[in-house]
Amino acid sequence: MDPLQEWIQAPSQLRELSHERLPGLAHELRQRLIASVSKTGGHFSSNLGTIELTIALHYVFNTPEDRLVWDVGHQTYAHKMLTGRMDRMSTLRQHGGLSGFPQRTESVYDAFGTAHSSTSISAALGMAMAAKLTGSRRKSVAIIGDGALTAGMAYEAMNNAGASDCDLLVVLNDNDMSISPPVGALNHYLSELMSGRFYAQAKKLSQQLLRNAPPLFELARHLEQQTQQLIQPATIFEKLGFHYTGPIDGHDVLGLVDALRKLSQEKGPQFLHVVTRKGQGYAKAEADPVTYHGPSQFDPAVGITPTSPGKLTFTQVFGQWLCDMATQDPRLVGITPAMREGSGMVAFSQQFPERYFDVGIAEQHAVTFAAGLACEGLKPVVAIYSTFLQRAYDQLIHDVALQKLPVVFALDRAGLVGPDGPTHAGVFDIAFTRCIPEMSVACPADEYERRQLLSTAYAHDGAVTVRYPRGSGVGTPVQRDFSVLPFGRAEVRRQGQGIAILAFGPLLHEALQAAESLNATVINMRWAKPLDLDMLHSVARTHDRFVTIEDGVRKGGAGAAVLEALQDMGVCKPVLVMGFEDEFTEHGDPQSLMAQYGLNAAGIHQRIAKTWPDMSAMPKLRKVV
Numbered sequence: 001m002d003p004l005q006e007w008i009q010a011p012s013q014l015r016e017l018s019h020e021r022l023p024g025l026a027h028e029l030r031q032r033l034i035a036s037v038s039k040t041g042g043h044f045s046s047n048l049g050t051i052e053l054t055i056a057l058h059y060v061f062n063t064p065e066d067r068l069v070w071d072v073g074h075q076t077y078a079h080k081m082l083t084g085r086m087d088r089m090s091t092l093r094q095h096g097g098l099s100g101f102p103q104r105t106e107s108v109y110d111a112f113g114t115a116h117s118s119t120s121i122s123a124a125l126g127m128a129m130a131a132k133l134t135g136s137r138r139k140s141v142a143i144i145g146d147g148a149l150t151a152g153m154a155y156e157a158m159n160n161a162g163a164s165d166c167d168l169l170v171v172l173n174d175n176d177m178s179i180s181p182p183v184g185a186l187n188h189y190l191s192e193l194m195s196g197r198f199y200a201q202a203k204k205l206s207q208q209l210l211r212n213a214p215p216l217f218e219l220a221r222h223l224e225q226q227t228q229q230l231i232q233p234a235t236i237f238e239k240l241g242f243h244y245t246g247p248i249d250g251h252d253v254l255g256l257v258d259a260l261r262k263l264s265q266e267k268g269p270q271f272l273h274v275v276t277r278k279g280q281g282y283a284k285a286e287a288d289p290v291t292y293h294g295p296s297q298f299d300p301a302v303g304i305t306p307t308s309p310g311k312l313t314f315t316q317v318f319g320q321w322l323c324d325m326a327t328q329d330p331r332l333v334g335i336t337p338a339m340r341e342g343s344g345m346v347a348f349s350q351q352f353p354e355r356y357f358d359v360g361i362a363e364q365h366a367v368t369f370a371a372g373l374a375c376e377g378l379k380p381v382v383a384i385y386s387t388f389l390q391r392a393y394d395q396l397i398h399d400v401a402l403q404k405l406p407v408v409f410a411l412d413r414a415g416l417v418g419p420d421g422p423t424h425a426g427v428f429d430i431a432f433t434r435c436i437p438e439m440s441v442a443c444p445a446d447e448y449e450r451r452q453l454l455s456t457a458y459a460h461d462g463a464v465t466v467r468y469p470r471g472s473g474v475g476t477p478v479q480r481d482f483s484v485l486p487f488g489r490a491e492v493r494r495q496g497q498g499i500a501i502l503a504f505g506p507l508l509h510e511a512l513q514a515a516e517s518l519n520a521t522v523i524n525m526r527w528a529k530p531l532d533l534d535m536l537h538s539v540a541r542t543h544d545r546f547v548t549i550e551d552g553v554r555k556g557g558a559g560a561a562v563l564e565a566l567q568d569m570g571v572c573k574p575v576l577v578m579g580f581e582d583e584f585t586e587h588g589d590p591q592s593l594m595a596q597y598g599l600n601a602a603g604i605h606q607r608i609a610k611t612w613p614d615m616s617a618m619p620k621l622r623k624v625v
């Protein structure tokens with residue numbers, strides 16, 4: 001079968017190809033990937049870098065019986081294309097289409113669902129252990145990047161695996177990049193391994209020692225060739241109990257096949273160090289892998305072109321505020337767990353390099369590191385995506401809140417994130433932060449309020465999360481001042497009658513629109529914790545029905561906080577709590593998804609009519625977005 005004419009439908013067909021065909025297949029796959037991702041958008045440079053590795057893995061291992069666990073999983077497009085999903089690549093990351101990550105429900109070849117990093121070694125070890133316990137001969141392989149290897153979880157897994165006799169293969173895909181340039185001591189170590197300095201140094205030393213005994217020198221040279229491992233100092237991976245092979249060229253598909261074939265026969269924990277280049281085969285991505293990490297659509301002949309600046313995004317508002325506040329307060333320190341670009345911290349990192357900390361993909365460490373800084377009187381601001389804060393839950397409780405430390409958490413990507421889907425949705429943070437004593441939760445409704453609430457949080461002597469969505473809001477002009485808002489206070493945005501809609505965050509604007517035809521009162525709650533109880537009291541006195549709306553889960557969320565507060569006040573009035581139901585959200589265009597979940601003006605209007613049919617005579621919503 002010719003892969004260039006008739007596309008491969010399953011890895012079993014790939015395994016029928018002769019060796020010599022593989023480089024041609026890699027070329028074809030790369031061209032298809034460039035053509036496809038430039039149309040849909042998605043992770044680009046990471047995928048270009050793993051084409052040969054993907055082919056070699058499916059060629060050598062008997063997938064899906066053998067398990068491939070891709071770390072993060074953003075580099076699995078070639079894997080999807082080789083496992084029967086080529087014809088659906090045009091639907092990638094769109095609603096109802098292919099996920100941008102491996103998903104167990106999407107394909108039997110997706111052995112484990114990933115997207116949050118550094119889980120692969122643990123999961124693959126679990127699978128290897130299960131194989132051992134059940135007497136199965138199936139193999140388990142974890143494929144992990146050097147960025148993902150900065151997370152503690154990877155070491156917890158290696159520590160466990162290295163002491164086991166499980167047949168586990170860990171493939172390190174070392175492209176010397178995370179999303180941003182890599183950070184930390186591990187990065188230096190891997191660079192040394194790659195440059196062969198270890199080996200060169202050891203060789204020099206052994207030659208000096210042996211030169212005084214000429215017959216031995218010849219013998220040693222021979223031995224050295226035979227047993228390089230004995231002369232090289234042990235790598236950190238060997239110290240952890242793995243048998244280490246590498247580094248080898250990750251774009252030499254035939255070399256990869258050879259190495260994987262040998263390792264697939266070995267017993268016990270194996271570690272293969274593969275060196276790849278992010279963006280391989282598309283010059284612009286090779287030159288600038290950061291820009292090409294996750295682009296939206298572009299013309300491959302031209303490359304990504306700069307877009308004219310539109311409305312300020314919430315992320316940019318944060319970046320500006322951070323630089324402004326750092327200029328005026330030398331105690332401010334900014335921390336990111338490997339998300340400098342996504343969190344809007346590039347300018348801060350350039351202007352305040354000594355107060356900027358990219359700690360690697362290490363959310364737990366980021367939070368406790370901030371706690372330590374706060375202990376010493378500094379003012380840490382941790383910029384973190386809502387979804388990734390999940391990783392650091394105990395650190396929030398035990399290291400920050402319990403010790404009453406003032407740390408500001410700038411929570412980007414709160415609410416739905418769109419094409420990345422359920423793994424990245426920031427819908428749980430209100431529920432999981434508001435139950436922590438000493439923790440406050442601010443939900444700005446627009447850009448300027450975002451800035452003001454950041455300043456308010458910064459001035460507060462305690463831990464505060466300030467959550468905001470991806471992209472931009474209604475576009476309120478942002479004044480670059482340091483004005484603060486009253487802590488824990490809501491504001492009345494529209495005075496109406498009968499129904500009061502209590503809005504948390506940017507959905508305020510949908511609520512305002514829905515309220516017009518209902519003549520409802522609308523309150524901009526601003527804080528999920530502390531709740532403005534005075535406001536609740538006064539609204540409860542004058543209104544019969546309540547609606548709460550938030551871009552988070554209903555269970556335990558801000559609406560639930562309102563229910564608790566009304567109960568405590570002895571108010572017994574109907575409350576309609578709107579937010580995400582008790583199910584995982586989907587991937588796709590965020591606006592359409594919000595409409596699907598009923599979390600827009602039309603949805604609010606409809607739910608009210610359905611919940612209180614006596615209101616069905618109410619006028620239709622005037623303007624539906």
Ligand SMILES: Cc1ncc(C[n+]2csc(CCOP(=O)(O)OP(=O)(O)O)c2C)c(N)n1
Nearest residue numbers: 046115116117145146147148177178179338
């Ligand atoms: C827990 C967690 N934090 C942050 C991220 C965001 N993220 C996605 S890919 C990536 C870089 C991964 O680098 P590496 O493992 O080296 O893969 P590469 O992109 O270089 O192929 C990061 C930080 C994530 N997916 N999970």
